[in-house]
Structures are given as C-alpha cells and as structure tokens.
Amino acid sequence: MTSGLDAARLDGLRIGFVGAGRLGQALAWSLAAADLPVVAVSSARVASAMALATPIPGCRVMTPQLLVNACDLVFVTTPDAAIASTAAACHWRAGMAVVHCSGVTEVAALSAAAAQGALTGGFHPMQTFGDPAVAVRSLPGCTVTIEAPEPLDAVLVALAQRLQCRVNRLPPGMRARYHAAAGYTSQFVNVLFAEAARLWATWGASEAQAVEALLPLARGTLAAIGSAGIARGMPGPVSRGDVASIAKHLEALAPMGEDMLDRYRTLCQATVPLAVERGAIDAGTAARFDALLAAGGPHPPA
C-alpha cells in the first residue's frame, strides 16, 4: 500500500511526529506552514505533544500506535537513544514510511519497521534547533541530508524543497563521520569563541563585549569562505607569511598556560598548509612557521 507516498501528491501525505521536542516542533511547524498535512503527534509528555499540535489546525495528539495507523509518513524525532525502541514498539504497514532526523544514528536503527515492510530513511536538517520558534526562521536555506530508498527518497526531496532547503546525499554507513564533520562548523566554533573570550577577560572585558566585537569578524571570515573558498578565504598573519607576528602571539599567550598555548599551536599549524595551498607562502616560509609552532620547538620567552 504505497498510495500515500507520492512526491507529486504531497498535499495528500498524512504526516505524524513521535517526539515533540526542539526539532520536532520546528519541523512540524515548518511543514504545516508550507501547507503540508501534519495530522498527528505523540510524545513522552502530553504537554509537549500539545505544544507541537496547538498551532497546527487538524493536528491531533495520540498514542504512537494510533499515530502510525493514521499516517503515511512518520518522523521519529525522539532523542537518538529512543529511535530504535520507538520503531520496535509499533506495528507498521508495508509501504508506509518512517524516518528519523538524527545526523549520527544510522537508518538501520529503524530496522524493526523495515522488517515489517515500512520504507525507512534519514532526514537530517543541518541546522541548530534551540528555541523552535526561532529555528523555524533558520530552516529555509539550510541543507537537509537525505538517505532513503525510492519512492521515499523522492518524497523527502520534495519535502525539503517545500521547506526551501537544499538536499545533500549520504551513502549508508557514513553518518558518524558526517556528523563529526558538522561539529567543526557548529560546536567547535563555540570553543574558539570561548578561547578568545578568555583572552578578552584578561583586560577586563566581559564575554558579551568579546562576542559583540568578535561576531562581525567571524561573519566576515564566513563570507570570505563562501565567496573565495576555504584556503583563499583564510585571513590572518600566516596567510601573509608574517612569522614575526605569530612569534609575538606565542609570547603573549605563554602566561595563559600550556593548555591554551598548545591549542593555539595546533590550530596555527593547521593554517600553514592552507596558506601554502592558496599560494600565499613558499616552502621556506612554511618551514619557518612549522619550526616556530612545533610542540618541542623553540618556546617564546615567558
């Protein structure tokens, strides 16, 4: 029974959500705002399910099994640890579809549904979902990674397009590596800001002052990466072959402790091959940076 799974007839697709948290609410509201029928929700707490359902006309709160019975496509938007048990707890119809939205969990977590003939897949929006109302605004323009067999693949692509999102493909077995990659441009950015704010604190600046000053700089770097690419868009002294400035940085950071100095060295070492790649420095200058930054290399005077 595949009648509900037709990419050309999305308006007849009955969509349900199990898990009414940050992502579930934002995705359900976004789909409903795109005139797609989100008809049912279930969650561990009725209050969460109500919070998702209330702004969506025709969306009803029900048990997971009644939701599965009432839908053609079910989004499992529980925490990752509950995806497999949620799939195993329900009876699924052959030809219906169930997807999860995790970046790191393999689609095989839904194998209990697949064993009953349901089509299973992954639909991972590459975006941070905090406050759902804010996340709804940040969804258009972001990328959704889709991993699913046909005809589910075509349906999920059409849904992503209705949400004004780009589509990325991922082969099976790559989700953990893919998710680790995403971390470099999400939580590791927080780490870099925390490191910078620690330095600002040494002359009495607050975190808010540091963030206010550093955000436009970060945005400028992101814009340069977008327009010129990773290597060609890289700013900073290494990209100018300025060895003396890096030596001053090491000297200034030494009193902050070996941990901070080590992280600075590691990050700075990684900028050297990028500067070589963009043709900004030659092999000799790269070697001077490498010698200065080597962990066992010359330490600046403390």
Ligand SMILES: NC(=O)c1ccc[n+]([C@@H]2O[C@H](COP(=O)([O-])OP(=O)(O)OC[C@H]3O[C@@H](n4cnc5c(N)ncnc54)[C@H](OP(=O)(O)O)[C@@H]3O)[C@@H](O)[C@H]2O)c1
């Ligand atoms: N947040 C993000 O930035 C983000 C980004 C991309 C992907 N994701 C993925 O999206 C999924 C959901 O993450 P989230 O951040 O939205 O989590 P969340 O805010 O913690 O929400 C999870 C929701 O699931 C409900 N729940 C927990 N166990 C359940 C169960 N056994 N049955 C039914 N409902 C259950 C929770 O219950 P209550 O009813 O008690 O509230 C909660 O509302 C995860 O797979 C995550 O990896 C999240």
